[in-house]
Amino acid sequence: MLSTYSDLAGRTAVITGGSRGIGAQTARMLAAQGVNVAIVGRDKNALDAVVAEIAAAGGTAVAAVADVTSAAALAEVRTLVQDRIGPVDILGAFAGGQGMPVPSADLSEARWRAVLDSDLTSSFLTVREFLPGMAERGRGSIITMSSSAGRQPSRANLAYGVANAGLIMMTRQLATEFGPHGVRVNAIAPSSIRTEKVAANMSEPVQRQVAGLHPMRRLGTTTDVAEAVLFLASDASCYLTGLTIDIAGGRITN
Numbered sequence: 015m016l017s018t019y020s021d022l023a024g025r026t027a028v029i030t031g032g033s034r035g036i037g038a039q040t041a042r043m044l045a046a047q048g049v050n051v052a053i054v055g056r057d058k059n060a061l062d063a064v065v066a067e068i069a070a071a072g073g074t075a076v077a078a079v080a081d082v083t084s085a086a087a088l089a090e091v092r093t094l095v096q097d098r099i100g101p102v103d104i105l106g107a108f109a110g111g112q113g114m115p116v117p118s119a120d121l122s123e124a125r126w127r128a129v130l131d132s133d134l135t136s137s138f139l140t141v142r143e144f145l146p147g148m149a150e151r152g153r154g155s156i157i158t159m160s161s162s163a164g165r166q167p168s169r170a171n172l173a174y175g176v177a178n179a180g181l182i183m184m185t186r187q188l189a190t191e192f193g194p195h196g197v198r199v200n201a202i203a204p205s206s207i208r209t210e211k212v213a214a215n216m217s218e219p220v221q222r223q224v225a226g227l228h229p230m231r232r233l234g235t236t237t238d239v240a241e242a243v244l245f246l247a248s249d250a251s252c253y254l255t256g257l258t259i260d261i262a263g264g265r266i267t268n
């Protein structure tokens with residue numbers, strides 16, 4: 015970890031998608047700054063492993079098992095988090111990741127709806143659960159997870175691209191609406207990040223090929239993404255809201 019943000023110590027964060035990949039690394043790095051972190055996912059064992067890792071490093075973390083496409087489950091998460099580590103200052107709505115390529119003509123209605131549910135509606139429901147408390151307390155930083163697939167056409171399926179483009183507008187609109195209440199809302203849009211899943215499913219030659227598409231000639235790391243999240247969570251970015259930050263090694267076309 016490169017950065018230290020002293021204002022983060024003692025704050026409370028919820029990170030959905032915290033059981034693995036980008037969310038897990040973000041949780042580790044927030045905890046290392048002294049943030050009390052709640053991580054949300056469906057896989058209890060994976061969540062418990064991340065919590066144990068954070069605790070072993072001297073941090074505070076709690077696991078909340080929930081499917082973030084369920085508003086009722088998210089309401090339970092908020093109650094649990096409030097009881098265990100207090101009101102939420104930082105929200106990373108990162109759960110999702112249904113980007114697997116499907117030719118658009120073969121994309122079934124069921125798949126379309128499932129991807130929008132997983133990658134767009136879930137973030138709406140998550141933000142809606144935590145925003146009122148932040149607005150009431152007059153402070154908060156929300157970071158939504160878009161993707162380069164929401165910025166430009168890509169190999170990812172059409173529903174994923176549309177969901178991620180929608181997340182950018184959701185972020186801008188919420189930033190406009192909640193700026194007067196002291197809540198900032200920003201999005202991050204990673205390109206190809208070498209998570210455990212990407213490392214396992216993408217062959218080394220393909221990884222090299224994809225790396226070559228980026229001006230910085232490498233895939234991103236989960237730490238690259240988490241560093242941007244820390245900045246957006248911290249008061250270091252206190253006049254930034256409604257933005258989408260491309261974490262793309264320079265592969266930006268708009």
Ligand SMILES: NC(=O)c1ccc[n+]([C@@H]2O[C@H](COP(=O)([O-])OP(=O)(O)OC[C@H]3O[C@@H](n4cnc5c(N)ncnc54)[C@H](OP(=O)(O)O)[C@@H]3O)[C@@H](O)[C@H]2O)c1
Pocket residue numbers: 030031032033034035036037054055056057058060080081082083108109110111112113132133136159160161162203204205206207208209210211212
């Ligand atoms: N990796 C990339 O290159 C990349 C690029 C751009 C954007 N992104 C976005 O970044 C986010 C994280 O991706 P990742 O690459 O770190 O993926 P990952 O390793 O597959 O992790 C996905 C995370 O989301 C959680 N999740 C998914 N659906 C959920 C649901 N319905 N309820 C609760 N938790 C759910 C998973 O939890 P469980 O497994 O415990 O359920 C897991 O923690 C995704 O939104 C993805 O679209 C990734």
